[in-house]
Amino acid sequence: MAAGAAARVGLVLSEDGPAYQEFVGRFRSVVGASRSFLLAGRAADFSAATLAAEAPELIVAVGMRAAEAVLRADTGRPVLAVLVPRLAYPHLRSLAKGQAFTAIYLDQPLERRLGLVVLALPDRRRLATLVGPDSAADLKPLQNAAAERGLAVTGERIEREADLLPALRRVLASADVFLAIPDPLVINGNTAQSILLTTYRAQVPVVGYSKAYVDAGALLAVYSTPAQIAQQAAEMVAGLGAFTALPAPQYPKYYSVAVNAHVARSMGIAIEPETVLLERLKALGARE
């Protein structure tokens, strides 16, 4: 099936909310309103019946629940999942079985996150992190990528939430930056507060992975907004020869940097403004 001018893209959202609306708004404005339409505003509303009526040639699933619903329905249509964490990709891949499927991750590549640490905190070379069962496989690649940049990473794997604080204290003992890795066991609504309080008391700044994390008290983060992901998704759709030949999953192409200036000042850390860090990070990315 050729992705001609008439090819239509159906959007399925996990739920209604500002982040999903932000995605839809940007995606449709780039792809064109006539070429895209909202198939289901909530994952629960998605069904084979709506699909038959609308006949999209590609489904863009926005969020985890949308992706799960679409892949489980086994529609026979190619699927692009967006706003999904990289850690969840194998789970989605297994649901996809033989379906044409790809994703744009919500999280940033390790190289980019480490690049930001080097640019923003050049004097700090000892990183600490915690991983859970889901993210344990990330530790070794992180340590290797860090070593290439002259950074050392002390990491521990925890098996249950009760181990979190003792493990955190141990890794912080010899660290000057804490790099938060998205993992449902390590960082969730319950643990965000204790991690931020404990690291702050140890005067170890946290490098987060989202804007919300920086607002909550992390020192800085590189992250992508739903609109930035939408831009990339729209460009991917426009550039495709055929929807059946989907590219490999991708990391975000467009991103932003957030700095919590209050936390920086309180911890006595001199840090460049967000715009400067972003430009330098882009330049670094272009070189690598």
Next chain:
Amino acid sequence: MGRRRWSVWSRITGWGLLLVATGQAQGAEPVLSEQEFLNEMPVVLSASRLNQPVQDAPGAVTVIDRQTILASGFRDIVDVLRLVPGFYVGHFSGNEAVLSRGIAGHLFGRIQVLVDGRSVYMPLFGQVHWSVLPVDVEDVERIEVVRGPNAASFGANSFLGVVNIVTRHPEQDPGWFVGARLGDPAERSGTLRHAGAWGPWHYRLTLGHREDAGFPRRPDDTRIDHASLLAEWRVTPADTVQVMAGYAGGRLGQGWPGDPKDPPRDQAAASGHVHLRWQRVTATDDEWMVQLYHTFQRSREQAEVPPIGLVRLKQDSDRHEIELQRTQGLGAQTRLVWGGSLRHDTVHAPLYLGTDARRSVRVARVFAHGEWRPSPAWTVNAGAMVENNDLTGTDTMPRLSVTRHWGDHHSLRLGISGATRTPTLLEAAADYRLGGVVYYLGAGDVGAERLVARELAYLARYPEHGIHGGIRVFEERLRDLLYPDKNAPASVFLFKSGNRLTRQGIETELRIERGATRLTLAHGYLRVTGVSGTSQDAVTDLTEADPRHTFALLLDHRFPQGVRASVGLYHYGNMWPLGAGGDLQRAYNRLDLRLARTFRGRHGETEVAVGVQNALGSYPDFLWDPVDPTKRNEFRTRGYVALRTQF
């Protein structure tokens, strides 16, 4: 429990392990979703949680963190304040600590003391009854000390200093903590704490016992039990409700053997609080806070005093306060904090105040404080508080400071600040008579004490080398000071206003943190340059009350294998503290040593420590009566062993 049973099963049958493992893989564990990236998170490090950078503060601030408190080996929170330049800590008795930043005296500390934002000094005496404070040193996260007036932010009694004790968040110490300490003099103290979650609440419950024999040759022992609770409920990502409650009570030894007017006896003493706080934090610098609290102190004692007969000494104090505070960021350069409070203090102390009626004081205040950073090189702080109370009417307390920063390393601050202090009820309304003889009389309807403080401070910081330091010179002009005039007829102590005192000083502090070593140095120099008073005694007493030099050094080093050693050296110069018997307290040096080892297990860690306090030999602590030289607090060398375990 369930988990443990499974692990036993899994050892019996290899299948068990497999079943558990697959069970978890199939969705029992939460799968990471976009929510973790996109959802709103509570603002954990809000303006009130963040330490204000010392170089941006409107005045001289010393922050003592938990590591320093632990390294010092002090069990009593008040002793930690020895590490603050210019602060004096002494003991009127083994169970009655004295804290001052100038005009060192048994009563009327002229220092605001807050615990988690709750004012705890006693409305009758103006001092904090540290022995009966329901706060365990193990729960203290940090102590922020303002060295000088900060009435514009903290209000009444924030005259010569402000001490803000901040306790730890329950989520910082989940699980159990057990602490025990045995030492001299007959010290037995212990702490049991549990912190965890109960439904939507995170809580910390601490139980403790403090017991010691006080100073030799006097019945000033302490036996206090205490309990405190802090519970927090995050109602929405932005809103939290905190409930705090505490109680401490027990027996305190009083009096002197062989003194018929002050015979040995037990005082039943208690204090406590109930404290409710709501906070809404929508961004780091956007915060609402409303709090309501009640604190109380009670004491009862009685003694047969010939020829008067049975004398009963009772003191009940209650404080209720409601406070609102708003923190607002106005653009990137300006931050505003404003609010107000209503306070009601009541005291029932028939013998001290000569009336069986409850006396009360109402205080209303509004305040605003702004921080403006027009460029990275400048910080301007300006603020004012307007306070009205029943005793002295309405006063305005302003402050202004301008700080120039050179790069990240150097700052120079010029500041001026005004403050007033409302007389305590004892100073205003004392009517203390025994057997028809008048001993103390209040000053009656007098105005507040007034202070104008000026300072020039230089601050240096090299965080990359672990160095922070500062030195400041200041002048403080105090007027309308209240002081008892001993020349009134028949040795009546009549509180009189109208004393003036001008003093100048230099305060220096330095903190160096290199690898496993931490050094804290604090030095205070104070010179009284002008005194005029209502009597010659007042002039002499106010001139000589304070040590010219105070000095503290704490060196702390972590060796491999969990071994940690610290050395504390403390010095106070000659002084004639007020209400201390009247004679010279000779300068002394005190050396404290502590050696600890931490053992880490899979589920927790245990620290065993031994320590020596005052290894250099005895010194008289605060009290030394020339008329009866046996009346003195002899601080001998003390040893202790302590165990702390968290699991």
